[in-house]
Amino acid sequence: MLRSMNPYVIAEAGLNHNGSIDTAKKLIDVAAVAGADAVKFQKRTVDKLAVNSVLDAQDDRFPEFGKTYRAIREHLEFSLEEYRDLKGYAQAKGLDFMVTAFDTDAVDFLEEVGVEAYKLASHSATNLELLDYLARLRKSTVLSTGMAELEEIDCAVDIFRRHDAPLVLLHCVSAYPTPLAECNLAMINVLKERYELSVGYSGHELGYLPTIVAVAMGAEIVERHFTLDKTMVGFDHKMSLEPDELIAMVRAIRNVGEIRGTGEKRVSETEWVTRRKYHVSMASAVPIVVGAALDEAMVSYRNPGTGIPAKLARTVLGKRAVRNIPADTLLSVDMFE
The missing domain is CATH 3.20.20.70 (Aldolase class I)
Incomplete structure (x- = not known):
């Protein structure tokens, strides 16, 4: 065979x-x-x-x-x-x-x-x-x-x-x-x-x-x-x-x-390196004080892609900050309730 x-x-x-x-x-x-x-x-x-x-x-x-x-x-x-x-x-x-x-x-x-x-x-x-x-x-x-x-x-x-x-x-x-x-x-x-x-x-x-x-x-x-x-x-x-x-x-x-290749669409290991560098994340457009509810005016979308992905914005908007967040900071889930 x-x-x-x-x-x-x-x-x-x-x-x-x-x-x-x-x-x-x-x-x-x-x-x-x-x-x-x-x-x-x-x-x-x-x-x-x-x-x-x-x-x-x-x-x-x-x-x-x-x-x-x-x-x-x-x-x-x-x-x-x-x-x-x-x-x-x-x-x-x-x-x-x-x-x-x-x-x-x-x-x-x-x-x-x-x-x-x-x-x-x-x-x-x-x-x-x-x-x-x-x-x-x-x-x-x-x-x-x-x-x-x-x-x-x-x-x-x-x-x-x-x-x-x-x-x-x-x-x-x-x-x-x-x-x-x-x-x-x-x-x-x-x-x-x-x-x-x-x-x-x-x-x-x-x-x-x-x-x-x-x-x-x-x-x-x-x-x-x-x-x-x-x-x-x-x-x-x-x-x-x-x-x-x-x-x-x-x-x-x-x-x-x-x-x-195989025709299977997937993100390769090499692409993940690039993705983490260039995909956009949620960032603070202004200082956010503790207790403030996050809204669109407080957010900008910037790389690198190591913060909260832009595609998940709707799951974070409206949540309250658990600490003060300076402007121009990548947002992470542990910053909010």
Whole structure:
């Protein structure tokens, strides 16, 4: 289950390990140092990813990984034991371990790993088989909603509700990178109101300003890709945050979460100091002799706020003074009958 944090920060390592277990562990180290709550990877069953004509087509994007799309994808997969190793390593660093499952076989694989919380990518929002398969597990699941119409999100949410399965929605725009004008962060509250679920933001923008704004607007969970080096070969490095950026983003998110507060109106301890200094109290406008009944002509209202509060004037007016009170003196209840 996802720990209770608001906001909850998922550091998305994704495929930025480039097939190296050592690089994956370095990414986990960065996520821990940054103060993220979870680190997340991705699991695909390559044979189920696409039709063979696509998988076996020549692909020259990353010759270091392979010469076909299938070879590239296979290069980026970890074994069961490697995943178990990564899970233990992440948990030892105090991080929740999450994985995006791209198909039902991947879910079965990750169940053997012992994954407690799942992610579903935006393009899985209409994969009814996968949605139902995962919902039946009744484990914490986070679903991105990029490219989806509201009616499609309705259907996905209904599946999880039918199985009484916990679900979090992430507003997401599937553009890499996402132009600022297309971030549409107002959708965060639209999703909250429509589904009455926890809602967050998965950002693909350059930098992290929209992610910070999303937290200020009420995002309860945020997810961002990160890398050791944006110049590395691979699918997502260029649009990912480097370690110093991830650290700065998480620090800013924690500050924004604290600044945003709870919405409960109360006078803080700091405000009480200011209040005692600047709120107005009842003061004597003229000398008041013992036995005189207090009336408005005898009173002025001045700070500091350590005397009888101005709001309580009606409870004191008409009472008789029990001693002589010089002019320009803060009034207190023990001065009157």
